[in-house]
Amino acid sequence: MxxxxxxxxxxxxxxxxxxxxxxxxxxxxxxxxxxxxxxxxxxxxxxxxxxxxxxxxxxxSKQAIGELICANCLREIETDIRAAVDSADGAPEKLRRMFKAIVESSMRLFSEDRKLYDIAAAAATGHWEAARNYESRIQQILQDILRLGRETEDFERKTPLDETMNAIYLVMRPYLNPLLLQYSFDCIDEAPARLASLVLRSLSR
Known part of the structure; x- marks a missing residue:
């Protein structure tokens, strides 16, 4: 829609x-x-x-209140993602942990607190600024990992960086966007590892 x-x-x-x-x-x-x-x-x-x-x-407005609540919730997920990435050595492992943290943190927040999930869903549907800013920050984390991987020669460098980042973000997006997340419950346990492995194979030199 x-x-x-x-x-x-x-x-x-x-x-x-x-x-x-x-x-x-x-x-x-x-x-x-x-x-x-x-x-x-x-x-x-x-x-x-x-x-x-x-x-x-x-x-x-009510949305102004919802924006702030939504931003606080998304910050929790982002904090978990950054902590997972920062705790890893090397770009490949950082990317693996990013996938894992995205799925686990998003599922924990949205499954344990369905009403707050509804606010995040409203934010995604209405393209609220809180949701757009969150997506931009997650994309920046991903881009930093890709840049590191290229600098350490773990990842290929032929494809333009922004093209690579955007493609991988599309793979991650179903687990970041609450409107899409609800359709991914049946493969939530195995998805992070499988998707990360597929993406890492595509990035190999």
């Missing part, structure tokens, strides 16, 4: 204001219980105990 990209809604009020943090925390719990799509700003106002107008002093 084609959707029009939306710009991230700016936060209002002081970014580090404790009330803003309180709104985000309460909204996260409310979304966990009732889901993102079915919740309105009025619902949040009643649940938190603030007026709707007061919430609008800090966020201009």
């Amino acid at each position: 084609n959707t029009t990209a939306t710009n991230q809604s700016p936060a209002r009020g002081p970014i580090d204001h404790e009330v803003r943090d309180q709104i985000v925390s309460a909204a996260t719990e409310h979304f966990r219980l009732y889901g993102y799509e079915k919740t309105t700003v009025s619902d949040l106002a009643k649940a938190i105990g603030f007026s709707k107008a007061y919430i609008y002093k800090f966020f201009e």
Whole structure:
């Protein structure tokens, strides 16, 4: 389904204001219980105990709150991926661990907390800025691994770097995008190792 990209809604009020943090925390719990799509700003106002107008002093829309919650969730996955990559020696092993971490961390978050998965799905469907930025950072991690592999002569260097990165990212994407992840549950245990091995064979010199 084609959707029009939306710009991230700016936060209002002081970014580090404790009330803003309180709104985000309460909204996260409310979304966990009732889901993102079915919740309105009025619902949040009643649940938190603030007026709707007061919430609008800090966020201009429900999506602005969802953007921040989504960004926090995606940061958790990214942190796991970076930790896995940084703990490995050599580009081939870094790539293997990247595949493994992507699948394991995404599955853990989205399967254990279905309501937060719904927010991530909304972000992917609406092309929210939080989702776009996350994809860009994951692509940068992948590109850094490929560049290292070329420098150490572990990977071939004939194919343009951006072409190689984009092709491998397409292989990873079903496990990064929540809309696609739900169709990959049946092969989740074996997929990381098999896909990483296939990609590494294609990168051999």
